[in-house]
Amino acid sequence: MIHYFDNCATTKVDESIMQIIINYATSEYFNPSARSSFSLQIANKLNAAKEIIAQNLGASADEILFTSGGTESDNIAILGSLRAKRGNIVVSSIEHSAVFNTVGELSNRGYEIRYANVTNDGHIDIDDFVSKVDEQTLLACFMHVSNETGAINDIKLINSLVKEKNSKSITFSDGVQAVGKIPVNLHYLGVDLYSFSGHKIHASKGTGGLYVKKGIKVSPIVFGGGQEKGIRSGTEYVGGIIALAQAVKLACDNIKQNSLNYTRYKQTIRDKLINIDNWQENCTDDVSPAIMSLAFADIKGEVLLHMLENYDIIIGTGSACSSKNKQSRLSKSIKLDGRYSEGIIRISFSKYNSLEEVELLADKLANSVTELRKIMLK
Amino acid sequence: MRVIIIRYSEIHLKGNNRDFFESALISNIKTVLKEYQYDFARSNARYIIRNFDEEKLNEITDKVKNVFGVHSLSVAEEVDSVYDEIVAAALKYSPNFGSFKVSTNRADKRFPMQSMKVSAEIGGEILEKKPALTVDLFNPDNVIYIDIRENGKTFVYSQTIKAVNGMPVGTGGKGIVMLSGGIDSPVAAYMMAKRGMSLRAVHFHSFPFTSLQAKQKVLDLAKIVKKYTLRMTVDVVSFTEIQTAIHEKCPEEYMITIMRRFMMRIAERLARINGAGAVITGESLGQVASQTLESITSTNSVAGIPVFRPLIGFDKDEIIEISQKIGAFETSILPYEDCCTIFLPKRPVTKPRLSAVEKVESALDVENLVNNALNNIETIVIE
Numbered sequence: 189m190i191h192y193f194d195n196c197a198t199t200k201v202d203e204s205i206m207q208i209i210i211n212y213a214t215s216e217y218f219n220p221s222a223r224s225s226f227s228l229q230i231a232n233k234l235n236a237a238k239e240i241i242a243q244n245l246g247a248s249a250d251e252i253l254f255t256s257g258g259t260e261s262d263n264i265a266i267l268g269s270l271r272a273k274r275g276n277i278v279v280s281s282i283e284h285s286a287v288f289n290t291v292g293e294l295s296n297r298g299y300e301i302r303y304a305n306v307t308n309d310g311h312i313d314i315d316d317f318v319s320k321v322d323e324q325t326l327l328a329c330f331m332h333v334s335n336e337t338g339a340i341n342d343i344k345l346i347n348s349l350v351k352e353k354n355s356k357s358i359t360f361s362d363g364v365q366a367v368g369k370i371p372v373n374l375h376y377l378g379v380d381l382y383s384f385s386g387h388k389i390h391a392s393k394g395t396g397g398l399y400v401k402k403g404i405k406v407s408p409i410v411f412g413g414g415q416e417k418g419i420r421s422g423t424e425y426v427g428g429i430i431a432l433a434q435a436v437k438l439a440c441d442n443i444k445q446n447s448l449n450y451t452r453y454k455q456t457i458r459d460k461l462i463n464i465d466n467w468q469e470n471c472t473d474d475v476s477p478a479i480m481s482l483a484f485a486d487i488k489g490e491v492l493l494h495m496l497e498n499y500d501i502i503i504g505t506g507s508a509c510s511s512k513n514k515q516s517r518l519s520k521s522i523k524l525d526g527r528y529s530e531g532i533i534r535i536s537f538s539k540y541n542s543l544e545e546v547e548l549l550a551d552k553l554a555n556s557v558t559e560l561r562k563i564m565l566k
Numbered sequence: 567m568r569v570i571i572i573r574y575s576e577i578h579l580k581g582n583n584r585d586f587f588e589s590a591l592i593s594n595i596k597t598v599l600k601e602y603q604y605d606f607a608r609s610n611a612r613y614i615i616r617n618f619d620e621e622k623l624n625e626i627t628d629k630v631k632n633v634f635g636v637h638s639l640s641v642a643e644e645v646d647s648v649y650d651e652i653v654a655a656a657l658k659y660s661p662n663f664g665s666f667k668v669s670t671n672r673a674d675k676r677f678p679m680q681s682m683k684v685s686a687e688i689g690g691e692i693l694e695k696k697p698a699l700t701v702d703l704f705n706p707d708n709v710i711y712i713d714i715r716e717n718g719k720t721f722v723y724s725q726t727i728k729a730v731n732g733m734p735v736g737t738g739g740k741g742i743v744m745l746s747g748g749i750d751s752p753v754a755a756y757m758m759a760k761r762g763m764s765l766r767a768v769h770f771h772s773f774p775f776t777s778l779q780a781k782q783k784v785l786d787l788a789k790i791v792k793k794y795t796l797r798m799t800v801d802v803v804s805f806t807e808i809q810t811a812i813h814e815k816c817p818e819e820y821m822i823t824i825m826r827r828f829m830m831r832i833a834e835r836l837a838r839i840n841g842a843g844a845v846i847t848g849e850s851l852g853q854v855a856s857q858t859l860e861s862i863t864s865t866n867s868v869a870g871i872p873v874f875r876p877l878i879g880f881d882k883d884e885i886i887e888i889s890q891k892i893g894a895f896e897t898s899i900l901p902y903e904d905c906c907t908i909f910l911p912k913r914p915v916t917k918p919r920l921s922a923v924e925k926v927e928s929a930l931d932v933e934n935l936v937n938n939a940l941n942n943i944e945t946i947v948i949e
Contacts, residue, residue, distance in 0.1 A: 488775075490777065491774050491775050493774075494773060494774030494775070494777060495774045497774070498774065563810050563813065563814070564813075564909075
């Protein structure tokens, strides 16, 4: 049996969710844009899915747009919301690659990009962020929950401070690691745009969404049959979308119970590491219960990952989406001490984890660190 | 009928051994074409491929041009040595604009016209049909070749595709190439295969210190190299025990030197086991600390068979150029750590003295470590 603790990278699809996908792939496979009554029924179900998601995220159904996932949502939000040919974009330096590199592309197109610092535990430095906003700021991007440290940013505060300085600038928050993990109420938070993804919450890969606040104009980045109000053309992945709505509901219904479990898991790991020296938890305050980012001195996170693999335990190192780049922005951004900078691992939980396997993980982790240090430090 | 003419390179120089070289070359050509239907014939210092599926023409020429020993290829029309048929083929192979000339070789002296006359007459026929063309005998854009053979057949063609030259793989002995996953070693393998050497590879893997992706990358590179070596087997040696032993018992600055001595010992043993007579490395003089003359001396001293370093005098740029040419570069630069980077010392010795290395190494049970490594090999045949 695989003990899976890399749920920030992706999650196992829920059996009941999978049944929905199979049903719409094999029985109710009609194109919602066609003219038959069967198609009309499908179109109605897609609207119902929006309704469910909106209810769970504190939004209205007509503010939800379905996409192929977090990366596409981020791209639409960033590339589709700019209303001027010149100006600046303020972005935190710890954003996911889907945001970071899309903003980077805007730099090639002549926009000025202003990177805001993060604090040592991975939170956005709000003072620094807001100080970079001015009259020319077209867009402000600040993630809700860091996929690397789990830091939860006070996006309600950031949003209101940005709007105070420049009421015209658009605000966008990447909520991929927040939806279904912590309570999210979009009308309360106030941001203009907010992205989320299905495969992080036991729905299928290739599903996700973008919240676009009423009154905010977003232009399409792909063109076609005019689905999703013309902003996201392409025949809808019907089964995936209806499954996504169920997954959002299921995850949101269980946030409280899951959080209690995860908090206990984190404590179990801390307890088991008590005899290990020179490690740190990269973020402990205002942190997602589902994510635990640790740094060990004098060893490499990837080697730890491979050692745990020998016990069928899967953890992560930083972000899977950026692991093809050699150096992590994370250790630079949170100013980790040199000895710790390569020793980052990320443990992320899901509802399928049990206390027993967390204990196994913690034991093997402690052993592996000891063993590795014996080898690396003679 | 459309045919492919294959010309071979320097093997025609090899006097009495010619049969040996030729049969290796023919066998290698047949190996790369094993999935195709065709007829193969030998004909006076060239080979002719007939009766192949014309839709596969480009695939076939692409494969054959990468076989070492092949000098060039031409796609030709084979017709009876009858004037009108030759003219028709020449028209088909002539361009529609620019300058041209006709060049004739008359091996069949029974053909009633002399070669100069054939060229002139056929050139005239082409000009008449395609008035936009001009004749240029000294610097033409296109040459139409007419080759009148003794058997009553004539080849007509206009393009010559350059092939890789070199010697047929299998005629230059067998070697073990150390494949690291970097840019250099696949190029070194290519260079030795070019001189006719059959190759088998060894890769040193250090799980959990290196990832399975790093191993996969080496297998991907082996597959690219196999396009030229025709066969490829990789022995993946688990190197973790040796590295940790060196790290534990030897001074840090000697890590790389001693590691490389172990690699050489294992490669040599694998050579002997597999009937190979040489070890091949991608070393280039002075490129890194382990590739100075002194470092190479201490690595070389444990090898009892020749060690070939075909890149020793190459600059990095030159190596990259070949790497790109053989299609290995994009894979080589994928950022997975190889075993050399794990215990990378801050200041490696750049000029190790052999006596000092041997003294440092005496802290280790070398024979036992080598035997353990040899007993834990995963052998992967690249398909």
